[in-house]
Amino acid sequence: MTPLSVWIDALTESTREVAVTSLGFDDISLEELLAGLPEAHTGVYLPLHTPSGPVQIALMADIPGCRSLAGALLGMDETEELGDADVADAVGEVLNIVAGSLKTRIQEHERPVQLGLPMYVVGHVFPQDDIEGMVAKVKVGAIPAELMVLRQRIPPPEAL
Amino acid sequence: MKILVVDDSKAMRMIVLRTLRQAGYGDHTLVEAGNGVEALNALRAGPYDLVLSDWNMPEMNGIELLRNVRKESIPCKFGFVTSEGTPEMRQTALDAGALFLIAKPFTVDGFKETLSSVIG
Numbered sequence: 005m006t007p008l009s010v011w012i013d014a015l016t017e018s019t020r021e022v023a024v025t026s027l028g029f030d031d032i033s034l035e036e037l038l039a040g041l042p043e044a045h046t047g048v049y050l051p052l053h054t055p056s057g058p059v060q061i062a063l064m065a066d067i068p069g070c071r072s073l074a075g076a077l078l079g080m081d082e083t084e085e086l087g088d089a090d091v092a093d094a095v096g097e098v099l100n101i102v103a104g105s106l107k108t109r110i111q112e113h114e115r116p117v118q119l120g121l122p123m124y125v126v127g128h129v130f131p132q133d134d135i136e137g138m139v140a141k142v143k144v145g146a147i148p149a150e151l152m153v154l155r156q157r158i159p160p161p162e163a164l
Numbered sequence: 165m166k167i168l169v170v171d172d173s174k175a176m177r178m179i180v181l182r183t184l185r186q187a188g189y190g191d192h193t194l195v196e197a198g199n200g201v202e203a204l205n206a207l208r209a210g211p212y213d214l215v216l217s218d219w220n221m222p223e224m225n226g227i228e229l230l231r232n233v234r235k236e237s238i239p240c241k242f243g244f245v246t247s248e249g250t251p252e253m254r255q256t257a258l259d260a261g262a263l264f265l266i267a268k269p270f271t272v273d274g275f276k277e278t279l280s281s282v283i284g
Contacts, residue, residue: 026269078175079182094175100220101268104247111250119220119248121172 005056006113008138011153012037015061016140018105019151026101027076029145036141041152045128046070048092048099051120052107061106062152063099067126069147070095076145096122165283166193166210170203170217170229171245176268180216180245187275189283200224204232212240214283216266219246219253227260234261241282245270 016034023029047064065073074086074094086094099122107117131137137154167184171177177196184194197203201223203215219226230242242262249267257265264278
């Protein structure tokens with residue numbers, strides 16, 4: 005089973021690529037790497053089907069952060085307003101592009117990987133005890149954001 | 165020339181349309197569809213010269229759309245603009261009759277280079 009650290013590294017690098025090429029930022033900075041769940045609870049989840057089982061990736065930020073990410077994708081300036089549906093759609097597309105890049109980066113470890121459709125979530129996530137996760141706290145340009153990988157923990161062989 | 169842009173994301177349709185204009189294709193007729201079903205209905209009512217389609221979409225995905233277009237012998241050139249660009253997907257696309265696959269993130273120059281060989 006591919007370690008979560010490999011997943012989160014690949015997700016961070018894919019986000020860096022998309023931030024520079026599609027969002028117009030110079031770079032992203034990795035602030036902190038944490039085991040567990042993110043503090044922010046607004047953002048987009050996207051399911052991946054992998055040979056090791058289902059994996060969820062997420063791009064999360066506060067609501068102004070999501071608006072800024074959406075505006076960056078659409079090439080809008082700070083004064084232009086986006087509706088909630090447009091923000092959800094655009095941030096979903098950001099993660100969709102990230103997921104495409106991630107699929108290429110992770111194929112040495114997980115192949116084939118199938119991408120699901122992104123879903124914008126505002127609220128808390130309460131995973132079950134057998135779900136494990138890792139979070140990378142990053143800044144996309146100046147926007148604080150969190151990247152997350154979630155998956156079901158595989159029980160040790162003696163427990164099977 | 166009439167070009168159909170198919171993507172379930174309104175944001176991405178906007179970006180593809182903007183990129184087409186920046187690449188010099190703004191004088192063509194650009195039409196949008198939100199998924200494969202909408203696109204197939206538009207193509208049946210056609211004619212369209214070129215389809216630029218996402219792959220992952222609800223209702224009917226891009227490869228199903230392409231297979232339906234070929235099955236119904238609807239005449240049009242077809243290419244993918246999608247977030248996935250693995251060799252397997254490129255081969256699947258070509259085998260189904262696509263002319264190209266542009267992987268996101270893409271650039272104006274990348275669009276120009278690919279489309280110039282298809283629509284001049």
